[in-house]
Amino acid sequence: xxxxxxxxxxxxxxxxxxxxxxxxxxxxxxxxxxxxxxxxxxxxxxxxxxxxxxxxxxxxxxxxxxxxxxxxxxxxxxxxxxxxxxxxxxxxxxxxxxxxxxxxxxxxxxxxxxxxxxxxxxxxxxxxxxxxxxxxxxxxxxxxxxxxxxxxxxxxxxxxxxxxxxxxxxxxxxxxxxxxxxxxxxxxxxxxxxxxxxxxxxxxxxxxxxxxxxxxxxxxxxxxxxxxxxxxxxxxxxxxxxxxxxxxxxxxxxxxxxxxxxxxxxxxxxxxxxxxxxxxxxxxxxxxxxxxxxxxxxxxxxxxxxxxxxxxxxxxxxxxxxxxxxxxxxxxxxxxxxxxxxxxxxxxxxxxxxxxxxxxxxxxxxxxxxxxxxxxxxxxxxxxxxxxxxxxxxxxxxxxxxxxxxxxxxxxxxxxxxxxxxxxxxxxxxxxxxxxxxxxxxxxxxxxxxxxxxxxxxxxxxxxxxxxxxxxxxxxxxxxxxxxxxxxxxxxxxxxx
Amino acid sequence: xxxxxxxxxxxxxxxxxxxxxxxxxxxxxxxxxxxxxxxxxxxxxxxxxxxxxxxxxxxxxxxxxxxxxxxxxxxxxxxxxxxxxxxxxxxxxxxxxxxxxxxxxxxxxxxxxxxxxxxxxxxxxxxxxxxxxxxxxxxxxxxxxxxxxxxxxxxxxxxxxxxxxxxxxxxxxxxxxxxxxxxxxxxxxxxxxxxxxxxxxxxxxxxxxxxxxxxxxxxxxxxxxxxxxxxxxxxxxxxxxxxxxxxxxxxxxxxxxxxxxxxxxxxxxxxxxxxxxxxxxxxxxxxxxxxxxxxxxxxxxxxxxxxxxxxxxxxxxxxxxxxxxxxxxxxxxxxxxxxxxxxxxxxxxxxxxxxxxxxxxxxxxxxxxxxxxxxxxxxxxxxxxxxxxxxxxxxxxxxxxxxxxxxxxxxxx
Numbered sequence: 001x002x003x004x005x006x007x008x009x010x011x012x013x014x015x016x017x018x019x020x021x022x023x024x025x026x027x028x029x030x031x032x033x034x035x036x037x038x039x040x041x042x043x044x045x046x047x048x049x050x051x052x053x054x055x056x057x058x059x060x061x062x063x064x065x066x067x068x069x070x071x072x073x074x075x076x077x078x079x080x081x082x083x084x085x086x087x088x089x090x091x092x093x094x095x096x097x098x099x100x101x102x103x104x105x106x107x108x109x110x111x112x113x114x115x116x117x118x119x120x121x122x123x124x125x126x127x128x129x130x131x132x133x134x135x136x137x138x139x140x141x142x143x144x145x146x147x148x149x150x151x152x153x154x155x156x157x158x159x160x161x162x163x164x165x166x167x168x169x170x171x172x173x174x175x176x177x178x179x180x181x182x183x184x185x186x187x188x189x190x191x192x193x194x195x196x197x198x199x200x201x202x203x204x205x206x207x208x209x210x211x212x213x214x215x216x217x218x219x220x221x222x223x224x225x226x227x228x229x230x231x232x233x234x235x236x237x238x239x240x241x242x243x244x245x246x247x248x249x250x251x252x253x254x255x256x257x258x259x260x261x262x263x264x265x266x267x268x269x270x271x272x273x274x275x276x277x278x279x280x281x282x283x284x285x286x287x288x289x290x291x292x293x294x295x296x297x298x299x300x301x302x303x304x305x306x307x308x309x310x311x312x313x314x315x316x317x318x319x320x321x322x323x324x325x326x327x328x329x330x331x332x333x334x335x336x337x338x339x340x341x342x343x344x345x346x347x348x349x350x351x352x353x354x355x356x357x358x359x360x361x362x363x364x365x366x367x368x369x370x371x372x373x374x375x376x377x378x379x380x381x382x383x384x385x386x387x388x389x390x391x392x393x394x395x396x397x398x399x400x401x402x403x404x405x406x407x408x409x410x411x412x413x414x415x416x417x418x419x420x421x422x423x424x425x426x427x428x429x430x431x432x433x434x435x436x437x438x439x440x441x442x443x444x445x446x447x448x449x450x451x452x453x454x455x456x457x458x459x460x461x462x463x464x465x466x467x468x469x470x471x472x473x474x475x476x477x478x479x480x481x482x483x484x485x486x487x488x489x490x491x492x493x494x495x496x497x
Numbered sequence: 498x499x500x501x502x503x504x505x506x507x508x509x510x511x512x513x514x515x516x517x518x519x520x521x522x523x524x525x526x527x528x529x530x531x532x533x534x535x536x537x538x539x540x541x542x543x544x545x546x547x548x549x550x551x552x553x554x555x556x557x558x559x560x561x562x563x564x565x566x567x568x569x570x571x572x573x574x575x576x577x578x579x580x581x582x583x584x585x586x587x588x589x590x591x592x593x594x595x596x597x598x599x600x601x602x603x604x605x606x607x608x609x610x611x612x613x614x615x616x617x618x619x620x621x622x623x624x625x626x627x628x629x630x631x632x633x634x635x636x637x638x639x640x641x642x643x644x645x646x647x648x649x650x651x652x653x654x655x656x657x658x659x660x661x662x663x664x665x666x667x668x669x670x671x672x673x674x675x676x677x678x679x680x681x682x683x684x685x686x687x688x689x690x691x692x693x694x695x696x697x698x699x700x701x702x703x704x705x706x707x708x709x710x711x712x713x714x715x716x717x718x719x720x721x722x723x724x725x726x727x728x729x730x731x732x733x734x735x736x737x738x739x740x741x742x743x744x745x746x747x748x749x750x751x752x753x754x755x756x757x758x759x760x761x762x763x764x765x766x767x768x769x770x771x772x773x774x775x776x777x778x779x780x781x782x783x784x785x786x787x788x789x790x791x792x793x794x795x796x797x798x799x800x801x802x803x804x805x806x807x808x809x810x811x812x813x814x815x816x817x818x819x820x821x822x823x824x825x826x827x828x829x830x831x832x833x834x835x836x837x838x839x840x841x842x843x844x845x846x847x848x849x850x851x852x853x854x855x856x857x858x859x860x861x862x863x864x865x866x867x868x869x870x871x872x873x874x875x876x877x878x879x880x881x882x883x884x885x886x887x888x889x890x891x892x893x894x895x896x897x898x899x900x901x902x903x904x905x906x907x908x909x910x
Contacts, residue, residue: 114807115705116701116705116806116807117805117806117807117808118704118705118806119805139707140705160650161650161654163648163650167648168647168648171621171625172648172650174625174654174657175621175625184885188881189881190879190881190882190885191879191882192882194805194856195805195806195856196803196804196805196831196856196857196858197617197618197622197803197806197828197831197832198622198661198803199858200803200858200860200875200876200878201875201876201878201882201883201886201904202658202661202662202666202886202889202890203624203657203658203660203661203662204658204882204885204886204889205657206624206654206656206657206658206660207653207654207655207657207658209654209657210650210653210654211653211654227705227706227707227709228707229707230707250558253558253560253678254557254558254580256581256678256679256681257678258677258678295709295745295749296707296708296709296749296752296753298748298749298752299745299746299748299749302746302748302749303746355644355646355647355648355649356646357556357559357645357646358558358559359556359558359559384648387646387647387648388559388646388647388648389648422645422646423644423646424644424646424649424651425651426649426650426651427646427648427649427650428648428650429650430650431650431651431652435651439651439652442644442651442652443641443651443652444640444641446638446639446640447640447641447642447652448652449638449640450634450636450638450640450642450655450892450893451642451652451653451655453892453893454653454655454658454889454892454893455653456888456892457885457888457889457891457892458885458888469652480891480892480895482517482636482895482896483636
C-alpha cells in the first residue's frame with residue numbers, strides 16, 4: 001500500500017471487546033459484526049487494490065441507532081467510517097483498523113413518493129436504480145445514472161456527488177437532491193431542506209453532497225424526479241483522428257445542442273469493447289462518439305439530423321443512426337461494457353477520473369500515449385466527451401512485481417496533467433484515498449485549510465472518515481487560529497475614492 | 498462611512514486583514530443594488546468590488562465564463578448573448594422591485610443573492626451554475642473553491658455555500674459560471690380566470706407532463722389590477738393569468754405547446770403567445786413587476802416564500818385572505834412573491850407560522866429599515882441547524898467582519 005492511513009489508536013484497539021459490547025447494546029442481534037470471517041466483505045470498496053479489516057462493523061436500521069452509535073463513538077474518541085453499498089472507486093469507504101465501519105445497508109425503504117411535488121423520500125441504502133424503478137410506472141425517473149446504478153446506494157451517491165453519462169444535460173447528484181436527514185458525529189440529528197426547491201440559510205445540502213462521508217451520516221434523502229423523455233435516439237460516429245472527434249463535440253455544443261449523452265472511446269477501448277460485446281463498432285477508427293439525443297420525438301428527429309450534418313462536416317468516416325430502441329441499446333452496449341471489456345484483456349486495471357477543458361483533449365491524449373510508453377503500460381480511454389470527464393483505464397498485472405506501483409504513478413501523472421491543462425483531479429469518482437495525496441496539485445494549503453475548517457464545523461474532533469480527501473490533517477484549534485498582523489491605522493495602503 | 502474601492506484580489510485581502518485587525522466590519526458591495534436586503538448591518542466601512550470588473554475568460558465551447566466579481570451583470574449577459582448563450586437560472590433583475598438605480602448589479606451580487614428566475618424548476622438556481630470561485634475569507638486569506646470545468650467533485654463544494662450567502666462567508670473576487678445555449682424559441686400558453694388552487698393543479702399537471710415545461714407561473718387578478726408593462730397588455734380586468742412556458746428548437750416548442758394545450762383542456766382553452774411577447778411576460782414574472790417600487794404597492798413589504806410547489810396555491814390563497822395582501826406564483830407554486838399591506842412586523846409572525854407548517858420558508862426582500870431591524874428578515878431555523886449555520890459562518894469568518902448582522906438578529910451573525 002503506497003497510501004498511508006492514520007496510525008491506529010492503540011488505546012482504542014485495546015478496548016475493542018468493550019466497544020463491541022457497548023455497540024451491541026445499541027444495535028442488537030446481527031447488527032454488529034465482529035468476527036474476522038464475517039467482516040471480510042467489508043474490507044474493501046470499489047477500489048479493490050486496497051484492503052483493511054475494520055475494528056468492527058455496525059449495521060444500524062434506525063436513525064436513532066445511528067445517532068446513538070455516533071454519540072457513543074464521539075464520547076469515546078472512536079473513529080467511524082460510513083459505508084453505503086461499497087462501490088466507491090476512490091476508496092471512500094475503505095475501513096480503518098481502529099474504526100467502526102458504519103454500514104447503512106439496512107436503510108432500504110422508499111418512504112414516500114410525491115408525484116405532485118416531483119420528489120421521492122428514501123432511506124440512504126436504497127439503490128440509485130431502485131428510485132427510478134419505483135416511479136417508472138408513472139413515467140418518472142431519477143436522472144443521475146452512475147454506471148454502478150444497479151448496486152450503488154443513494155446515500156453513497158450523495159457522499160460522492162455521483163454523476164453518470166447524462167450529467168451534461170441533467171446534472172450530477174447535487175443538482176437533483178432537495179433535502180436530507182443527517183446525523184452529525186455528536187449524534188445530533190438534523191433535517192436540511194425538504195420538498196421545496198431551496199432550503200433556508202446556507203446551502204448545507206449543497207456542501208454535504210460530495211463531502212465523501214466526512215461531514216455526517218445521511219439517514220434520509222429527498223430527491224427530485226423528472227418525467228422520462230418521450231424518446232431517445234443515438235448516433236455512432238467514427239473518426240480517423242481524435243482531433244476531428246473533439247472538434248465534432250465542440251461544434252455540436254456551439255450549435256446550441258446539449259445531447260443527453262455524448263461519449264467518446266479511443267482505439268484501444270473500441271477494440272476491447274467490440275471484442276467483448278460485438279456492438280458493431282468500426283475497428284478502423286481512432287475515436288468513436290456515441291451521441292444520444294433525448295426528448296420529444298419531433299425534437300430528437302430534428303436534432304439527430306443536425307448532429308449528423310455536423311459530424312459529416314467534421315470528417316467522420318462512419319455515421320450510423322439508431323432506428324430502433326434495440327439498435328440504440330446496441331450502440332451503448334459496448335460503451336457500457338467498456339470496463340469489464342478492458343478487464344478481459346488485462347488481469348487488472350486502474351480506472352482514473354479527471355476532468356479537462358475539452359479543447360485540451362488532443363494534447364492530453366498525446367501526452368498519455370507518451371506516458372504509456374514511459375511506464376510500459378497500456379491505456380484505454382473512455383471519455384464523457386460533453387463535459388470533459390476522462391476515464392483512462394490503465395492496464396496492469398498486480399502479480400508482476402512493481403506493476404501496481406507503476407500503474408499508480410502513471411495514473412497520478414495523468415491527473416497532474418489534467419490539473420496542468422486547467423482541469424481537475426476528479427469529475428465524479430471522488431478523492432477518497434486514491435487522489436488524496438494529489439490534492440496539493442490542485443489546491444494550496446490555504447485552500448485546503450479552508451475546506452478543513454468547514455469540516456471542523458461539522459466534526460470538530462475529526463472522527464468521521466479520517467484519512468480520506470485531505471493529505472494532511474490539522475487540529476481544529478490550529479485551523480481556527482487567526483494570523484493577522486494589522487497596523488493601527490484603519491485600512492493602511494488602500495486608496496480611497 | 499469609509500468606502501474602500503479595491504482594484505484587485507490583493508487589495509481585498511489587505512482590506513479584510515485591516516478590518517480584522519481594527520475590528521471594523523465591512524459591508525461588501527458591487528453596485529449596491531441589494532444593500533437593503535437583509536437585516537440592517539453593523540458595519541463600519543464599505544468594501545466596493547465594482548472596479549474588479551474584468552471578464553477573465555469566456556469559452557463558449559467549454560460552456561464556461563470566468564469573470565471578476567464586480568463585472569456588471571448587464572455586460573456579461575450581453576457578451577454571452579452574442580454567442581447565443583445564457584445563465585439558465587434566469588437571474589432576477591431586482592431594480593424594479595427594490596426601486597434602486599436601473600443597473601442589473603454585479604456578478605458577485607447576483608451569485609451572493611442567488612435569486613433565480615422562472616427556469617429554476619428546470620435548470621436549477623445560481624448554486625447550480627457556480628463552478629468555481631476565488632474568494633477572500635474572513636481570515637483575510639485568498640482561497641480557491643471548485644474549478645473551471647463543468648464536472649468536478651474535487652474537495653468540498655464550497656461554491657454551494659457561497660451562492661446565496663449574501664456576502665457573509667467570504668468576499669468573492671472571481672467566479673467561474675456555467676453557461677448554456679439559449680433556446681431557439683419559446684412558446685407560452687395562457688390560461689385565464691383560474692383561482693389559485695386550480696392554477697396550482699394546472700401547473701402541477703404541466704410540470705408532471707413529458708413536455709419539458711420551463712416556466713409555470715400564476716398571477717391572480719388582484720395582482721394584475723395595478724400592473725403595467727407586458728402583463729397589462731395581455732391581462733383582462735380582474736382575471737387571473739396562468740402562464741406555462743415551453744422552450745427549445747422551434748418545431749419542438751410549438752408541438753409541445755399544442756400537446757400541453759390539449760392535455761390541460763379541462764382547465765380552459767389556452768391561448769398561445771410566442772418569442773418576444775412570451776419573453777416579456779417571463780421577464781415581468783422574474784422581476785415581480787406587479788409589486789414594482791414605482792407602482793401602487795411601493796409601500797407594501799414584499800416577501801419571497803419558497804415552499805413545496807403543490808402546496809403553493811392553497812397557501813397563497815389563505816395568505817391573501819388573512820392579510821389582505823396580493824401574491825404571484827412562480828416555479829409551479831414553489832415560489833410565492835407576496836406584497837402585504839403595511840404592518841409593524843410586515844406580518845412576519847403570522848406568515849412564518851403558516852409557512853413552517855408546509856415545509857417552506859419566507860424572506861422579507863423589500864421592507865423599510867425600521868421593519869427589517871425589528872423582525873427576522875430570513876427564516877429563523879431550528880436550533881440545531883441554526884447552530885450549525887453559525888459554526889459554518891465561523892469557519893469562514895470567525896471575527897464576523899463580513900456583512901456582520903445581515904443574516905440574523907442573533908448575537909454573532
